[in-house]
Amino acid sequence: MTRSGPRAWRVWLSGVCLFVVACTVVAACGGDVSTDEPPQSGEAGYPVTIENCGRTLTFDRAPERAYIGYQPVAELFVSLGLADRAIGRTIFEVDPPLIPGQEADMKRVPVLSETSFPPPREQLIAARPDFLLAYFKGDYTDGVPGLATLDQLDAAGVDVYTVDCGDGIGGEESTFETTYQALRDLGKIFGVGERAEQVIKTIQDQIAMVQQKVAGEPAVKVLIYTGGEGPLQVVGGKHIDARSIALAGAENVLPDETYTSVPLEKVASLDVEAFVIMPDLAAFQGNETPDVSKQSEFLTKAFPNLTAVKERRFVPHYLYTGLSPRQSLDLEGLARQLHPDAFQ
Amino acid sequence: MAVAPSRVGRTRSSRSRPGARRRARPLSGSAFSLLLAGLSAAVLFSLLLATSLGPVTIPLSETGRIVLHHVVPGVVAVPQDPVGDQIIWEFRLPRALLGAVVGAGLAVVGVALQAAVRNPLADPYLLGVSSGASLGAVSVLVLGSSAVGGLSLSAGAFAGALLAMALVYLLARRRSRVTPLRLVLAGVALAYLFQALYSFLLIKSDPRSTVGILFWLLGSLGSAEWSDVQLPAGALVLGIGYLLLQARSLNSLLAGDETAVSLGVNINRFRVQLLVVTSLLVGVMVAVSGAIAFVGLIIPHMCRSAVGSDHRRLLPVAALVGAAFLVLVDLAARTVDEPSELPLTIVTAIFGVPFFIWLLRRHDRGREAMFG
Numbered sequence: 043m044t045r046s047g048p049r050a051w052r053v054w055l056s057g058v059c060l061f062v063v064a065c066t067v068v069a070a071c072g073g074d075v076s077t078d079e080p081p082q083s084g085e086a087g088y089p090v091t092i093e094n095c096g097r098t099l100t101f102d103r104a105p106e107r108a109y110i111g112y113q114p115v116a117e118l119f120v121s122l123g124l125a126d127r128a129i130g131r132t133i134f135e136v137d138p139p140l141i142p143g144q145e146a147d148m149k150r151v152p153v154l155s156e157t158s159f160p161p162p163r164e165q166l167i168a169a170r171p172d173f174l175l176a177y178f179k180g181d182y183t184d185g186v187p188g189l190a191t192l193d194q195l196d197a198a199g200v201d202v203y204t205v206d207c208g209d210g211i212g213g214e215e216s217t218f219e220t221t222y223q224a225l226r227d228l229g230k231i232f233g234v235g236e237r238a239e240q241v242i243k244t245i246q247d248q249i250a251m252v253q254q255k256v257a258g259e260p261a262v263k264v265l266i267y268t269g270g271e272g273p274l275q276v277v278g279g280k281h282i283d284a285r286s287i288a289l290a291g292a293e294n295v296l297p298d299e300t301y302t303s304v305p306l307e308k309v310a311s312l313d314v315e316a317f318v319i320m321p322d323l324a325a326f327q328g329n330e331t332p333d334v335s336k337q338s339e340f341l342t343k344a345f346p347n348l349t350a351v352k353e354r355r356f357v358p359h360y361l362y363t364g365l366s367p368r369q370s371l372d373l374e375g376l377a378r379q380l381h382p383d384a385f386q
Numbered sequence: 387m388a389v390a391p392s393r394v395g396r397t398r399s400s401r402s403r404p405g406a407r408r409r410a411r412p413l414s415g416s417a418f419s420l421l422l423a424g425l426s427a428a429v430l431f432s433l434l435l436a437t438s439l440g441p442v443t444i445p446l447s448e449t450g451r452i453v454l455h456h457v458v459p460g461v462v463a464v465p466q467d468p469v470g471d472q473i474i475w476e477f478r479l480p481r482a483l484l485g486a487v488v489g490a491g492l493a494v495v496g497v498a499l500q501a502a503v504r505n506p507l508a509d510p511y512l513l514g515v516s517s518g519a520s521l522g523a524v525s526v527l528v529l530g531s532s533a534v535g536g537l538s539l540s541a542g543a544f545a546g547a548l549l550a551m552a553l554v555y556l557l558a559r560r561r562s563r564v565t566p567l568r569l570v571l572a573g574v575a576l577a578y579l580f581q582a583l584y585s586f587l588l589i590k591s592d593p594r595s596t597v598g599i600l601f602w603l604l605g606s607l608g609s610a611e612w613s614d615v616q617l618p619a620g621a622l623v624l625g626i627g628y629l630l631l632q633a634r635s636l637n638s639l640l641a642g643d644e645t646a647v648s649l650g651v652n653i654n655r656f657r658v659q660l661l662v663v664t665s666l667l668v669g670v671m672v673a674v675s676g677a678i679a680f681v682g683l684i685i686p687h688m689c690r691s692a693v694g695s696d697h698r699r700l701l702p703v704a705a706l707v708g709a710a711f712l713v714l715v716d717l718a719a720r721t722v723d724e725p726s727e728l729p730l731t732i733v734t735a736i737f738g739v740p741f742f743i744w745l746l747r748r749h750d751r752g753r754e755a756m757f758g
Contacts, residue, residue: 156726157597162608164473165725168442186598187676188608188720188727198472303589 090230095179095207104232105173105201109166110151112158112177114366115205118224119175120147121241121367122234130154130161130169141368163190167198175228177365178206203227205365218286221245221365241367248370249289252377255384256291262380263313264292265350266361268320271340273303277320277361284361286369287318290377291384306344314348316355316380317341334358418699425706429486432713436482437474439717441724444470453479481610484674485716486709487618488607489681491625491671493708494701495664496682497689498629501636501697502660503566510668510682513573513661517580518550519543519672523602524584528591539602540614540673547669550576555661563654564661604729605678607716614674625667626705632656633697640695680734681712684742691745 090101108127110116113134120128125147132155134140140148154169155161160181161169167190174195176182182192182202195202205224222242229238266277266284277284278299287294295312296304319341321332338356345351357379360372378385413421438449448465452474455462465471495510503512511517522542525534534542557572558564588599601608629636635656638646646653689704712730715737719728 154725159597161725162441162720162727164440164442164477164720167469167472167477170469180598186608187601187606191609191611194472194476194611197476198469301591 087233090233092227092230094227095204099201099203099231101201101231107169107171108173108175109154109160109169109171109200110175111160111181114368115175115177115224116148116151117141117144117366117368118205118221119228120144120151122225122228122232122237124228124232124234125150127173127232129171130166132156132158132160141366141371157186159186160189162188163194166190167194167200171200173231174200174202176202176204178208179204203231218245218249218369221367221369224365225367245367245370248374252370252374253289256377256381259291259381259384261288261291261293262355263295263315264318264357264380265295265309265312265314266318266320266359267337267341268361269337270303271344272306274306274309275301275303276309277301286373287376290373291381292316292318292376310345310347312348314345314350315353316350316357318357318359318361318376320361321358332358332360413693413699418693421693422702422706425703425710429706429710429713432710432717433482433486436485436713436717437478439721440473440478441721442473444474449474476611480612480615481607481716482713484610484615484618485607485713487615487622488671488675488678489685489708489710489712489715490705491618491622491667491708492678492682492712493685493689493704494622494626494629495668496686497697497700497704498636498660498664499682500686501640502657502664503569504640504642505566505570506687507683508570509679510664510671511577511677511679512570513554513665514550514576514580515547515665515668516672516677516679517577517584518553519547519669520603520677521580521584522546522549523676524587524599527599527602528587543676544669544673546580547665547672550580551661551665551669555658564657566657569661601727601729602676604731605676605734606719606727606729607675608720608727610674618670618674621667621670622705625663626701628663629701630698632660633701636660636697637695675730677731678712678734679731680738681708681715684738685711687742688745 088101088103092099104127106127107129108119108124109130110119110128112132116128116131116134117140119125121141121144125144128151131148131151131153133153134148154165158177160166160174160176166174174182180186181204182189182195190198190200192202203224206220222245225238225242226235229235264287266287268275268277276296276299278301279285279288279294279297281300284294284300295314296302317338319334319337321334321337334356338354341356342351342354350356357376359376359379437453438444438446448467448470451462452465452471455465455471456475492510496508499508499510499512500506502508520543522534522537522545523539525546526537526539526542531537531539531542537545554569554572554576555564557576558568560568588596591599635646635651638649638651639653639656643653646656685704685708686700689700689707693699693703712734715730715733718737719730719733722728722733
């Protein structure tokens with residue numbers, strides 16, 4: 043053993059060296075793979091150049107195979123009448139009802155990912171998209187390991203458009219204006235600019251209508267409750283979806299928070315006039331109106347002294363709709379529940 | 387104190403001491419060479435499997451053509467399908483190689499640290515490296531890279547790992563001496579602190595971003611690129627080279643500080659050297675793969691029960707077994723729950739723990755023979 047040991051490890055060490063040299067050689071060759079795309083013949087209105095989240099995108103023609111991603115941005119895409127160019131989307135795992143008129147289109151688009159992120163890079167590239175609609179940078183950066191990076195997408199000939207340029211989701215950056223900008227940009231990229239303006243106008247008209255209806259009403263003080271029985275998970279007024287509720291005549295009792303957990307006693311001390319309850323995932327079951335009776339029961343027991351409980355104002359409202367044409371639809375739904383008289 | 391003197395490489399006659407009865411009988415030199423050859427073949431085979439299998443089906447012949455085209459350009463024609471080329475060459479091969487490198491690295495570091503602190507529970511993350519790296523990574527993921535000085539995810543993880551290691555070392559040092567017990571305690575305590583800090587960030591973050599963080603915390607090779615392979619591979623070679631040169635001193639550490647001193651080892655200096663080398667090695671690994679648990683704990687025990695505690699044999703065997711194991715675990719991680727991927731620790735634990743328990747039970751009847 044004393045004799046054979048050193049020899050054995052010399053053999054082994056040289057094996058390792060060979061392996062690593064092989065790795066390094068292989069790695070060195072790996073750097074320069076490129077896929078050259080043939081230049082496209084000019085279509086009317088093309089090339090189109092837009093600025094998006096610090097990158098300049100140029101399109102010689104409208105993309106034909108788009109991966110349209112997560113529900114809110116997929117809804118943006120489909121609202122432009124582009125469903126026949128979509129080759130994949132994520133599963134809409136929480137399944138709030140689809141936007142009326144989009145159901146058939148959405149059902150036709152294959153589900154490529156079972157999370158809210160794109161599928162792992164291998165499956166994504168194998169679906170051969172030429173365009174990827176990203177909700178935010180996390181759809182292609184370090185966010186979830188296994189996602190294709192911008193460079194890899196570029197090498198595969200996939201153009202990437204990002205809707206929310208912020209570092210996270212729902213930060214300070216995104217507003218209704220972000221949605222309009224995305225619609226305008228997609229309108230340019232796919233040559234459907236007029237349709238984009240129509241969609242924007244529909245959204246703006248609906249918001250204006252809601253605001254007009256609730257104009258004379260006093261704002262209802264709401265707490266947006268998403269789950270938990272101590273501490274409570276709530277959404278503060280800083281999150282984009284929560285900020286927009288002001289337009290429906292509501293006022294968030296936690297104006298300075300985004301997602302957070304608050305202790306029961308804190309909630310008991312707030313002046314809550316209505317609970318906006320974000321239904322849990324199973325609540326929809328394909329129904330228009332989700333069942334929130336469990337949550338209402340808990341809130342009733344926990345906070346008997348709050349105005350919201352005394353007047354039994356539990357308003358189911360789906361919040362994770364983000365940058366989508368759905369925003370104005372949801373806004374109207376919420377306003378109708380908070381101010382039923384105004385919509386008589 | 388269970389190490390038979392034969393393992394310290396001094397006498398041959400004491401090999402059959404009763405204490406070593408249930409230990410695997412030391413293999414002869416040629417049998418050991420054969421074992422190494424077999425394990426190397428297993429690593430190559432696992433690399434082949436991991437390159438040719440995946441959620442997207444690509445024929446084996448096409449896979450071979452793509453790899454050959456890149457290794458010996460000009461001899462084999464350019465692959466017809468650029469997508470297949472990208473999947474095999476840009477995604478799967480670097481990922482498989484990185485798996486081999488990280489698996490080998492974690493296994494040898496586990497071996498070395500178990501000897502350094504003479505504790506069978508020691509693993510590569512003993513010095514808080516994984517929780518430090520996790521704090522670095524979670525900070526980048528939650529706060530955005532601009533908030534932490536523009537560090538990328540892996541740079542943030544590496545910085546966190548180094549910070550943790552330095553803190554643990556400083557805490558464990560007393561009058562320029564480092565004792566194993568203080569090291570383990572400092573490591574455990576700081577791990578709790580870092581865990582608390584990143585959990586706080588996690589609770590404050592948007593629910594959607596927690597998926598990515600969870601992946602990172604549980605380890606993943608999903609983002610491997612060629613540029614990720616070089617540094618860990620280089621570090622692995624240097625690390626294993628160093629450890630093999632120190633194999634005799636490692637053997638003597640395992641036999642106890644007094645024995646080591648009597649054999650002329652400056653144990654304090656050696657221990658510090660070991661900690662620095664292994665922590666740097668793990669820092670490099672954790673930066674590209676996240677915190678993959680269990681590999682660095684079970685592979686050393688497994689190999690020790692097979693070839694004994696002589697580090698000249700144990701280190702190479704552990705490296706090869708670790709490499710093959712992690713490559714296969716990663717293959718499972720990206721195929722069993724298709725189209726989704728699983729974080730690696732889930733897979734290492736589900737496959738690893740039952741096997742480990744079986745191994746423990748097998749050895750129970752003799753004595754605490756897993757270690758020493």
